[in-house]
Amino acid sequence: MDDRLTAALAALPIDLAWHVLLSAAALAFGATVALPLAVAAARRPGLRAVSLGLASAIQTIPALALLALFYPLLLLAARITGGVLPALGFLPALLALALFALLPMLRNAVEGLTGLDPAILEAADGVGMTPGQRLRLIEIPLAAPVVMAGVRTAAVWTIGTATLATTVGQPCLGNLIFSGLQTEDWVTVLVGCAASAALALGVDALLGLVQSGVARRLPVRIAIGGALLAAGIAAAAFALAPGSARATYTLGAKNFGEQFILARLIGARLEATGARVQYREGLGSAVAFRALAASDIDVYVDYSGTLWTNQMARADTPAPAAMRGEIVRWLAVHGGIGVAGALGFENAYALAMRRDQAAALGVRSIADLARAAPGLVLGADLEFLSRPEWRAIRTAYDLHFRETRAFAPTFMYRAIADRSVDAISAFSSDGRIAADDLVVLTDPAHAIPSYDALLLVSPRRARDPRLAAALAPLVGAIPVEAMRAANLMVDRDQDKQSPQAAARWLATHLARPAPPVTLAPAKGGQP
Amino acid sequence: MPATPAPPAIAFDRACKRFSNAQPALAPLSLDIAPGSFVALVGASGSGKTTTLKLVNRLVDPSSGRVRVEGEDVAALPAAQLRRRIGYVFQGIGLFPHLSVGENIGIVPRLLGRERAWIAARVAELLAMVALPPDYAARVPAQLSGGERQRIGIARALAAGPKIVLMDEPMGALDPVTRDRLGRDYRALHDAQRLTTLMVTHDIQEALLLADRVVVMARGQVVADDRPGALLGGAGGAEAAALIAVPREQAERIAAMRDAGTRHG
Numbered sequence: 001m002d003d004r005l006t007a008a009l010a011a012l013p014i015d016l017a018w019h020v021l022l023s024a025a026a027l028a029f030g031a032t033v034a035l036p037l038a039v040a041a042a043r044r045p046g047l048r049a050v051s052l053g054l055a056s057a058i059q060t061i062p063a064l065a066l067l068a069l070f071y072p073l074l075l076l077a078a079r080i081t082g083g084v085l086p087a088l089g090f091l092p093a094l095l096a097l098a099l100f101a102l103l104p105m106l107r108n109a110v111e112g113l114t115g116l117d118p119a120i121l122e123a124a125d126g127v128g129m130t131p132g133q134r135l136r137l138i139e140i141p142l143a144a145p146v147v148m149a150g151v152r153t154a155a156v157w158t159i160g161t162a163t164l165a166t167t168v169g170q171p172c173l174g175n176l177i178f179s180g181l182q183t184e185d186w187v188t189v190l191v192g193c194a195a196s197a198a199l200a201l202g203v204d205a206l207l208g209l210v211q212s213g214v215a216r217r218l219p220v221r222i223a224i225g226g227a228l229l230a231a232g233i234a235a236a237a238f239a240l241a242p243g244s245a246r247a248t249y250t251l252g253a254k255n256f257g258e259q260f261i262l263a264r265l266i267g268a269r270l271e272a273t274g275a276r277v278q279y280r281e282g283l284g285s286a287v288a289f290r291a292l293a294a295s296d297i298d299v300y301v302d303y304s305g306t307l308w309t310n311q312m313a314r315a316d317t318p319a320p321a322a323m324r325g326e327i328v329r330w331l332a333v334h335g336g337i338g339v340a341g342a343l344g345f346e347n348a349y350a351l352a353m354r355r356d357q358a359a360a361l362g363v364r365s366i367a368d369l370a371r372a373a374p375g376l377v378l379g380a381d382l383e384f385l386s387r388p389e390w391r392a393i394r395t396a397y398d399l400h401f402r403e404t405r406a407f408a409p410t411f412m413y414r415a416i417a418d419r420s421v422d423a424i425s426a427f428s429s430d431g432r433i434a435a436d437d438l439v440v441l442t443d444p445a446h447a448i449p450s451y452d453a454l455l456l457v458s459p460r461r462a463r464d465p466r467l468a469a470a471l472a473p474l475v476g477a478i479p480v481e482a483m484r485a486a487n488l489m490v491d492r493d494q495d496k497q498s499p500q501a502a503a504r505w506l507a508t509h510l511a512r513p514a515p516p517v518t519l520a521p522a523k524g525g526q527p
Numbered sequence: 528m529p530a531t532p533a534p535p536a537i538a539f540d541r542a543c544k545r546f547s548n549a550q551p552a553l554a555p556l557s558l559d560i561a562p563g564s565f566v567a568l569v570g571a572s573g574s575g576k577t578t579t580l581k582l583v584n585r586l587v588d589p590s591s592g593r594v595r596v597e598g599e600d601v602a603a604l605p606a607a608q609l610r611r612r613i614g615y616v617f618q619g620i621g622l623f624p625h626l627s628v629g630e631n632i633g634i635v636p637r638l639l640g641r642e643r644a645w646i647a648a649r650v651a652e653l654l655a656m657v658a659l660p661p662d663y664a665a666r667v668p669a670q671l672s673g674g675e676r677q678r679i680g681i682a683r684a685l686a687a688g689p690k691i692v693l694m695d696e697p698m699g700a701l702d703p704v705t706r707d708r709l710g711r712d713y714r715a716l717h718d719a720q721r722l723t724t725l726m727v728t729h730d731i732q733e734a735l736l737l738a739d740r741v742v743v744m745a746r747g748q749v750v751a752d753d754r755p756g757a758l759l760g761g762a763g764g765a766e767a768a769a770l771i772a773v774p775r776e777q778a779e780r781i782a783a784m785r786d787a788g789t790r791h792g
Binding site for chain 2: 117119120122123124125126127128129130133137138141142217
């Protein structure tokens with residue numbers, strides 16, 4: 001069987017189980033808010049207008065944005081209350097999805113309760129029912145089929161939208177979809193999509209059975225549908241129940257292939273020690289860092305230049321060793337994040353040329369390129385030309401190209417291969433550099449900050465001996481050539497591999513853990 | 528000294544109902560309804576007859592004045608408890624569509640906390656009383672004809688053994704034959720159970736045929752109040768006479784046609 005399909009199917013049960021639990025919890029939470037609110041709103045037109053208006057307004061927020069918003073909201077709530085709230089993972093996903101599920105349930109329940117025959121309601125009053133008895137004996141049973149239709153709609157929406165929970169670090173079927181999208185691994189994407197669609201259809205069918213049982217007063221249907229739904233939830237909970245008291249490590253990864261590979265590489269090493277590992281993949285750069293600071297994830301790889309500019313808000317570019325030292329001190333002071341070490345390669349912005357053309361023009365550094373640039377065309381990704389790195393390079397080398405053109409990354413590599421452009425902006429660890437026979441030009445003026453890949457460890461695990469032991473052999477052990485080759489395995493179009501397979505390959509191609517890159521005196525950062 | 532007379536089953540004491548608009552739905556009304564009597568409230572739409580009926584079981588509360596049931600001021604009684612001791616037959620019948628016939632009939636005893644077995648026995652008894660077979664208890668209202676449904680409505684009103692029954696256009700939706708039959712059956716039940724019945728109808732003919740006393744209302748006021756025979760004799764004044772004139776004239780036309788048919792046939 002295809003290696004990617006095997007990997008995707010291996011990840012499926014846990015992702016599916018999380019997806020089921022998350023969707024069920026969000027629906028249950030949404031229903032406990034929406035249904036009582038609907039009862040209250042059915043009797044008060046003012047409350048009805050306000051609550052339906054709010055629920056509709058929530059629906060207009062893109063689901064992704066709503067999920068993302070809960071991250072800072074929960075951090076803020078934790079700060080205000082002084083308590084500990086997990087800002088990443090299950091809680092924000094649950095809250096956002098429950099909010100999304102509100103509208104269909106609220107709207108249907110209000111419609112069901114306000115659309116009842118007034119003669120029936122007068123009869124209920126006339127025989128001497130109290131308002132509570134009227135609600136329980138008459139209004140709820142008569143409105144139930146319409147209410148159930150709302151629950152069905154909400155269930156289908158929630159199961160579909162729950163795939164986005166990956167972005168706040170909650171494992172779900174979205175993990176397959178997002179990791180597949182990043183590495184253009186369509187097999188994995190399809191497995192995730194198919195599982196999500198099948199789950200939505202299955203739940204819809206079972207809720208439909210319950211609904212028809214409610215509408216036609218057939219308790220057997222309600223019992224069968226309810227029992228199967230409950231069995232599904234129980235199976236999911238069973239699948240996720242911790243098998244033993246083994247230590248569990250949560251590994252984070254940002255949203256591109258190299259990050260997926262490194263997380264799997266670290267995860268395999270931890271699993272080899274007998275630890276349990278879970279992955280939070282596809283995180284945005286800022287989310288990953290804050291999740292680590294909050295110990296929602298235990299380890300991830302970030303790059304010195306990213307930390308320097310994004311977290312420390314620095315604009316200068318000191319020499320790489322000095323920069324690393326400052327970063328380690330800053331991280332230790334700001335929240336007690338540990339740095340286990342540098343992996344040995346950089347993933348920096350760089351300028352690259354075809355090997356043959358560079359040789360013909362005698363270009364080896366950006367300084368050499370500056371002499372030839374007025375006759376050359378630069379191809380860049382969509383972001384590069386507006387980034388501080390480009391301004392720094394231009395200023396440092398007085399670089400003037402004949403023309404600059406922006407491309408989506410895939411097309412940028414095509415453009416240099418077919419000689420439409422002469423130089424491109426590249427990431428130094430990109431696998432396509434080797435594949436397309438490009439050379440990365442050196443930066444003798446150090447205009448580009450260094451982007452050393454650093455192993456960051458959460459405050460909670462900063463002194464964890466097992467983690468330190470698992471990470472130590474990786475320090476300084478990944479040469480850029482090996483990282484490029486592994487990246488190419490997941491990025492290339494032909495014979496594409498899963499991140500796990502690339503991680504296995506990388507594990508057998510580590511450099512001898514020779515003298516690790518020297519880190520400046522660390523306060524608790526180093527193992 | 529005569530013994531203190533029993534209080535009226537229902538007493539309206541200058542009861543007035545004014546909805547938000549200026550014209551009162553019901554001008555101050557004073558009316559005593561004797562125990563065991565069958566009183567019909569007759570009038571056109573908007574005459575105030577249904578409002579009068581609903582004042583009795585507090586589906587409507589008076590803007591001023593009082594309503595007493597068996598001597599007790601209804602305003603002092605919790606509405607749900609008051610309603611459970613008064614039978615009510617609804618204009619739209621108002622059977623609960625999701626409950627079986629038996630559950631519909633047994634709803635008030637259930638609210639009163641009666642046992643399941645007691646309710647089942649009472650349902651069987653009531654089905655017999657309204658002349659329906661016992662297996663009807665398991666049916667749902669949608670399976671019944673209009674006349675059967677209204678019989679169930681009457682059975683439901685009588686389930687907890689009330690002394691007073693309120694009826695709001697109880698036979699409005701039925702065909703004339705069913706209507707006549709059901710009217711007579713109910714009147715017999717009224718007599719046998721010694722009920723006090725207050726029935727709202729727009730049909731003067733029905734009122735004259737069933738009731739002991741007919742109260743004619745117009746524009747929120749009582750315009751005539753007498754025994755059927757007296758009203759037919761012209762006691763009720765112009766308004767009542769005008770109401771009575773129509774069915775009487777119809778009956779005379781039919782009689783004339785029959786006579787003509789006999790002559791030519």
